[in-house]
Amino acid sequence: MANGLGRGNGAAAAGVPAERLWTGEAIAERLWRFYREGTNTRAITRLQFVEHVGYLLFLKLDHERAQRSARFAHPPVAPTDAWPDLALLSGDALHTRLTQLMDDLGNQDLTDRPDRQIASVVFRDAQLWGLDRMAELNKLIVEQIGPYRWLAVPQAELGRAFSQMLRDCRDDIDLKIETGQTLTPLPILNAITKVLDVGPEDIVIDPACGTGTTLIAAYNAMLAANRQLTPTALAGADLDAQMCRLSMLNILLHTGRPFTAPTPIQLADTLKRKVPVVRSGSGIAPTVAICNPPFKSNGVQPDAAMRDDFWAYGDFPTNFLQHLAITLPQGARAAVFVPDGVLFGGGAAASVRQNLLRNCDVHTLLRLPTGLFHRKGVKSNILFFTKSAPKPSGEPATKDLWVYDARTGNHHTDTGNPVTEADFDDFVASCLPEGGFAARTESKRFRRYPVAELLDHPKTSLDLKAHLAPELGGFGSPREIAFEVADRLDEAAAHFRQVAEALPGQ
Template sequence: MAAERDDIGARGPEAHWTADGILRRWRRFFEQKPSLRGLTRLEFTEHIAYLLFLRLDHERAQRTGMFASPPIAPADSWPSLVLAGGENLHGALTRLMAELGKVNPQDPRRAVASVLFHDSRPWPADKMADLGRLIVEEFDPYRWSDVPRDELGSAFSLLIADCRDDIRAKRETGQFLTPPHLLTVIAKALALTPRDRVIDAAVGVGTSLIAAHREMAAHGGRVDAAAIAGADIDVQMCRLATMNVLLNTGRQFHGVPPVLRADSLDTKDRLVRRYESDVPATVAICNPPFKSNVEANTERRSDFWAQNATLPANFLQHLAVTLPQGARAAVFVPDGVLFHGGAAATIRRTLLRNCDVHTLLRLPTGMFHDTGSKSNVLFFTKSFRRPNGDPATDELWVYDARDLHHTDTENPLTEEDFAEFLEAYRPGGEGRAGRVESARFRRYSRDDVRDIADSGSASLDLKAHLADAPDDFGDPREIAQSIVDRLGDAQRSFQVVLDSLD
């Protein structure tokens, strides 16, 4: 094992590492080890997260004087992993993961670790040789705490981006990756400051919280630990989001977890009022699962405006119901939420009457092909229901970017693609009062909004002045792969039926 540097001021070559260089190291290891071919990139990335946590925790425990930090993992955990091998390594790591994954109210310093290691398991025992090499060759010789925070955080985020296909395959929870540049634009549109408290009720890998934190930090001053919080029902996403947020924001490993494993739709108080300081949220950014064929169990939600809604519609009403007055929100919704009847229509009508739904951003096509849906972002501010029954929405602006074709692989979004939207959304910093109509940006007046709310459909499938773009169904290769994936799922389902008949 490499000797620890005693002088905290002596910084080694790690101080000059870059995100791209770190990513290349990790990719090279994964791609050049034949025995790892049975593992997914997602499983490999999870283990990078575990090892980073344990190694950084060990390094911080070696510091002296004012820099000293008691370890979160049991003493000598890292040296024991370095010296172990084969079945011994598998057993040692299994026991360590189980211990750190327990929720222990008597030891709040392990709260973050309990989210990261919950239900975690090491690679199969027959792959321990390569895990041992990963520990001894790629982690132990270096002092990772010397790596610039932005570079290490960016490297881990890029490694997660490499897992996009594995994440999209998690159809049971409807996961997919939201383009980081789009979330950066949304954080700027919401005009976040260090005084805000931002939540994401379907946090995924935590990209929204990172974008929010960066925008708040851009104003100068300290962004405290209560500033961002997220929740997700998928334990694997919670692990990745936890490490992603820790590495990109500099939050303490022994502090309050930035992410909870929870079903946000299960209770109205989850996340909206921060659990560690009872501070109400001021902003919500949320891209919920686009699973229109799944109805969430909302029997405990007597506060909901409509029951039996689709998953994305339920997230929309959850945030609109639970956010405090004056809170701002940006919520992704598929096209269907804008025009479907029944529960969706009730939610739209009530949303217009209870909130100031001031902007609808119709996103470029091709961004979320695997969901089978075109996507939008609804921006609204929680308001008061007017005594005369008129909508709380005074005017609704629609910005149409549908003719800009992008995918998450061949032609990814950039922040520059939305420069015109930001200028239109907050012209010259004047706020909405200075908005001007254009081919892409259309104003629907108070009378228009009242007519929409009073209509039977309450449809928000609204257009700008831009000529309708031809339907874009995406890259043919992506369509073909999606068909293959679904045919495979169908074949496996029919095989189960056949086996049961035998």
């Protein structure tokens, strides 16, 4: 098999399973080659293909774990003959058997099967390829999944392969406009985990987890410091059953979590709950929250009947920001993505900004480069804060807000000019000098704003800049002008989209 995947090489002959030498990149490339050459790509989207790879890996790993020696065997969540049967079926028989199996595992009545919490998330509302695609599915089972021992693949590489394949589905995910899904670039998430100082003792949550990229970035940061992590280290929720499925598979394939364990991912509307994220009765308080919520204004909004703790009732990003600021326990750290409108808008957004500065230590605002979420047509920022207790003196919990401008002169896209780790090195170094927050110093891109001055203004606008804008001479290069025009058109399109979404259907 190409890319070093397969059997019969020297390592395998010497007693080392060939799968032990696989890399995430090679696994992803082999599976994508099968997608291009072995399936009808017009009938099966990339995201549908990745979902089915996830289903099959779940069933194959479940079977392999059950076949271990007694001391190391895990009880299967699927029937013991499920995987062996699939490899022998084709056509209508394969479609019928796998549909029944997925329906059974996706059953939400767990009264008699509490061990199927995770399976119920993975297979809930799962849609199998059509009957006319069973020949392709049979080849995927028999040629790509069945012959190999996936438990021998290094856990980090297996997780890396799945994450890579999800990133390759960005166009399909961006089309999920109704739920506002997007993929957050990994370099940004890695910078966030550094600024939040995520470590192995933390409990990290994401109340709008999507495909789970935020939780995986946190997991990798935690794993770098300690290879033994608590089973409750990660928790997430999402309104979209498909995103819950993908984030659950993402976590399983990265962590090796037992399939019979309680699920870390819930299908839920967290904005309706007065807790940071829906959990399975663990009672453990989160210490870190990372959230890139939907940048959309339509949909069901919480009101006083369900959230009498809210400061105001706004759009989705405004509500997720205050949801975390209100429900996180004292001392918890958070990073929340917000569009520009949350920084300067009136009404609910202004009320949330004022309360946020008073009740939390909002220590950093990162203005992200343009173009990162180009299909959404908005510019994005990240607010970093620590939940704080109100001061007896009545002073706001925030003393100074530091603004880092990574936007001016920077335009990136997820394809032609993606961001890299190096693009955020200066931001991380500026936020975390050797002497800690107290040793921060201003620079061309980093500026301090005393919060008392911000609160003096009626709207408490946080649409703040560093030192770059006044220093730019002329109109910039043709490339910069073109990008600025494109950004303005994106913003206009976003406003028109909001108007269209608010219009009645008839």
